[in-house]
Amino acid sequence: MFQEFVQQIVNGLVLGSTYALIALGLTMIYGILGIVNWAHSELYMLGAFVGVFLVVHLKLPFLLGLVLAMLVMALFGMAMDLLVFRPLRSAPEMNMIIGTLGISIFLVQAAVIVFSPNPVRFPTEFSDAYLSFMGISITLQRLMVFCVTLVLIALLNYIIKYTTVGKAMRACEQNRDAAKLMGIDINRISLITCAIGAALAAAAGTLVGPIFLVSPQMGLAAISKVFAVVILGGMGNVPGAIWAAFILGLAESLTAGFISSYYKDVVTFCILITVLIIKPAGLFGRSQIEKV
Amino acid sequence: MLKCEQLTIRFGGLSAIDRLDFEIDSGEIRGLIGPNGSGKTTLFNLISGIYTPTSGSIVFEGKPIAGRRPDEVTRAGIARTFQNIRLFGDMTVWENLLVGRHSRLKQNVFDDIFSTAKKRREESLAREMLENLLKQFRMEKLRDELAKNLPYGLQRELEIMRAMASEPRLLMLDEPAAGMNPQETDQLMLQIKRLKELGFTVLVVEHDMKLVMNICDKITVLNYGKKIAEGVPREIQAHPEVIGAYLGKQVKDSA
Amino acid sequence: MKQWMNLKTLVIIVAILFAVAFPQMGFKMYYVHIGVLSLLHILLALGLNLVAGYAGQLSLAQAAFFGIGAYVSALLMLNLKWSFWLAAPLGALAAGLVAVGIGLPTLRLKGPYFVISTMGFGEIVRLVFLNWESVTRGPNGLPGIPAPDPISLGFVTLTFESRVENYYLILTVLLVVLVLYYNLVHSRIGRALRAIRNDYIATQVMGIHVAFYRILAFGVGAALSGLTGALYAGYIRFISPDTFTIGESINILIMMVIGGMGTISGPIIGAIFITYLLETMRVFAEYRLVIYGLLMFLVILYMPHGIAGMLKKLSLRVRAGKKEA
Incomplete structure (x- = not known):
């Protein structure tokens, strides 16, 4: 019982890490660019495929592959900013959602054509290494997901808080027009934001790809959860998204472990709907008064 | 016709409107002036139901309307315009x-x-x-x-x-002359005066002193969410606190 | 203005005549089947259009309402032996009521919040169809759904067994729906919905109860999808959870967007166009979706009112050109 419990906690942390890494980019892109990016979890899916290519086909060491995959996807994120977000920037919110949903369908189907619809295995040098402790064994890969996530979150925190770029990003989040008047180059900031967001999603894909399987549908399966995380955390709220990711990850894996795996998706939405009814701005969102 | 008593709204720790007592009579044109951020638009949002007051009451034609939804307030007979035009x-x-x-x-x-x-x-x-x-x-x-x-x-x-x-019986105009040239403003002044003849009661927020001093029957001055003066245009122009807080020379020039 | 109205009337009359004559034109039965599917898709796209195109709130739960209508009416016919003519309106009503229940807490939420709630709800409904086996028979679905009962008009008895008969039944329903839909959109309700999409704060100040109209649009749109579900069940005679997925919701969305949001002709054009392509291009299924995805992005960006909006612009330009000449 105790072992089962610990096992589910570990699973929950892995799941939470995945959600956190994807959700961070999504919430930053919303906060700083004002774009609702429905295609964001496709960056996670593509990141995983890039990881497979680098680690399995080119036989690079896993951690090097991880860093390279993040770089490749950062470039992809910048391309997405130029080709998709910039034209959509002044569109109504619903049109943004429809537009990026179209891009999501495009990317998933393009992946199906290029990589085939069948799931791919992603073995790494850490997949078969176990760490045993008090009768509980955890694969090194799982442990690494959690540790790397913490490192990336710390890094992101440093960038946002202490660098000039980070300060400019926060300025844009507060008030885009004022930031522009202060001489901040909005286009540059949004490129950097998209690069960081895409790199984080790619990290998630490469980290958990070896635990689950890699397939073109993995992004679709994650998107609604990730949005749930972002909404619970308060749209645009970075620390909120991190907390919400781990809360939902744990809730989901404990439900799957102790109640039924049928209900694990239902639980996410029940939590979401309940929170939205009680606190529409999300668990960690400041309730904002609309300027009239 | 409209009566606010001890009306207060706080955002965070800040009182945007602070224990305001305010009354408009039927058929008058009332001006509402004050420096930027003195709470004029906030007062509009409170009366029209977009904000819910922290405390205090708003009574329109004998009916309490504080905290009612905006659509209910409109149906009760109050209509408004917006400072930053919000047409469809x-x-x-x-x-x-x-x-x-x-x-x-x-x-x-x-x-x-x-x-x-x-x-x-x-x-x-x-x-x-x-x-x-x-x-x-x-x-x-x-x-x-x-x-x-x-x-x-x-x-x-x-x-x-x-x-x-x-x-509506009460019409609230939020800076109707903002961004208008002098000719357009003159035109607008005539129209607001005609509104009064048609039987509307008008509450108008405006920075254009010439307009305010010319058309308003009475003027209320807000500063930091509090009422600092109220009276006919002549009194307001001479009011020392008003001049000190906000108007300065401008008032005398437009007289 | 007059001339424009005449052109419009002419197009409508020709379209109706074509729709009525279509099954008699000697096409293979397969094309009549595509015709029926097109009619059903038009109804579904019209339902979504009310919420998204007019009220400006994107719902990804339309396939779920479609499914609720289909399952409720099918179960009433199979288990309680109700007539189709009673079960179908009840299916529509059930879908509408469920939408009102979902809409009450979620519709006051803005943009992405509402979309995610509807997506989650759609998923939950599909899980219920799949897992509530004692009632829905789970993944096996419900076979043997009876066709709508014959109607006797005294001198002639109408039956609804064949494809062609079903085609006419659904076409009749569609035409009635279109008349009411036109009334709704061109009344103060339609104006209020468009105003909400433009600026909901200003709309409130016009004395319009925004939540009421949003729920009305969502509920009516869902009831329309539910009714379509009942018609679908009566036509195909078999339903299973596979039909009512998020993928179907997205199909409906593609139809509405490409045809033209916020217009009446848009969902009609889009549904016919996409249904035809869906059925005839099955071989290229993979490439088809790549194209649709990209198309959806480009259409929303460069012609937000879709094909219908483009046609309208064109005809206006032609008219302006004539005037100058």
Whole structure:
């Protein structure tokens, strides 16, 4: 019982890490660019495929592959900013959602054509290494997901808080027009934001790809959860998204472990709907008064 | 007609409106002035139901309206315009007016879906009223123009017309002269005076002192969410606290 | 203005005549089947259009309402032996009521919040169809759904067994729906919905109860999808959870967007166009979705009112050109 419990906690942390890494980019892109990016979890899916290519086909060491995959996807994120977000920037919110949903369908189907619809295995040098402790064994890969996530979150925190770029990003989040008047180059900031967001999603894909399987549908399966995380955390709220990711990850894996795996998706939405009814701005969102 | 007592709203720790007592009589044109951030627009948002007051009461024609939804306040007989024009840009001038008339149409959902005689009667009454309104403002020719394609001055006028379409008894105008040139402002002054003749009570926020001093029967001055003075234009121009807080030389010049 | 109205009337008359004559034109039965599917998709796209195109709130739960209508009416016919003519309106009503229940807490939420709630709800409904086996028979679905009962008009008895008969039944329903839909959109309800999409704060100040109209649009749109579900069940005679997925919701969305949001002709054009392509291009299924995805992005960006909006612009330009000449 105790072992089962610990096992589910570990699973929950892995799941939470995945959600956190994807959700961070999504919430930053919303906060700083004002774009609702429905295609964001496709960056996670593509990141995983890039990881497979680098680690399995080119036989690079896993951690090097991880860093390279993040770089490749950062470039992809910048391309997405130029080709998709910039034209959509002044569109109504619903049109943004429809537009990026179209891009999501495009990317998933393009992946199906290029990589085939069948799931791919992603073995790494850490997949078969176990760490045993008090009768509980955890694969090194799982442990690494959690540790790397913490490192990336710390890094992101440093960038946002202490660098000039980070300060400019926060300025844009507060008030885009004022930031522009202060001489901040909005286009540059949004490129950097998209690069960081895409790199984080790619990290998630490469980290958990070896635990689950890699397939073109993995992004679709994650998107609604990730949005749930972002909404619970308060749209645009970075620390909120991190907390919400781990809360939902744990809730989901404990439900799957102790109640039924049928209900694990239902639980996410029940939590979401309940929170939205009680606190529409999300668990960690400041309730904002609309300027009239 | 409208009476606010001890009206207060706090955002975080800050009182945007602080224990305000405020009363408007039927048939007057009341000016509301004060420096930027003194709480004028906040007061509008409180009266029109967009914000809910932290404490205090608002009574309109004997009915308490504090904390009611904006649509309920409008149906009670108050209409307003916005400082940063909020027209329905993708709809025509005519459709904007029809939406403004919405709350006075008496048909129900079934009348609308089945296009009953009642619906057609109500709509033709509305058309008649709105045609007159268009004529009054000499905008018949622009009827089928999209609102977002109108020049700025006409957008402001259309917003006033849209507010009038609901036949309010109290009309609240938030900086109607903002961004207008002197000729347009003169034109606007005449129109607001005509509103009074038509029996509307008007509450107007405005920075243009010439307009305020010329058309208002009484003026209320806010600063930091508190009322610092109230009286006829002549009194306000001479009021030492007002001059100190906000107006300075400007008032004497416009007299 | 007059000339424009005449052109419009002409197009409508020709379209109706074509729709009525279509099954008699000697096409293979397969094309009549595509015709029926097109009619059903038009109804679904019209339902979504009310919420998204007019009220400006994107719902990804339309396939769920479609499914609720289909399952409720099918179960009433199979288990309680109700007539189709009673079960179908009840299916529609059930879908509408469920939408009102979902809409009450979620519709006051803005943009992405509402979309995610509807997506989650759609998923939950599909899980219920799949897992509530004692009632829905789970993944096996419900076979043997009876066709709508014959109607006797005294001198002639109408039956609804064949494809062609179903085609006419659904076409009749569609035409009635279109008349009511036109009334709704051109009444103060339609104006209020468009005003909400433009600026909901200003709309409130016009004395319009925004939540009421949003729920009305969502509920009516869902009831329309539910009714379509009942018609679908009566036509195909078999339903299973596979039909009512998020993928179907997205199909409906593609139809509405490409045809033209916020217009009446848009969902009609889009549904016919996409249904035809869906059925005839099955071989290229993979490439088809790549194209649709990209198309959806480009259409929303460069012609937000879709094909219908483009046609309208064109005809206006032609008219302006004539005037000058």
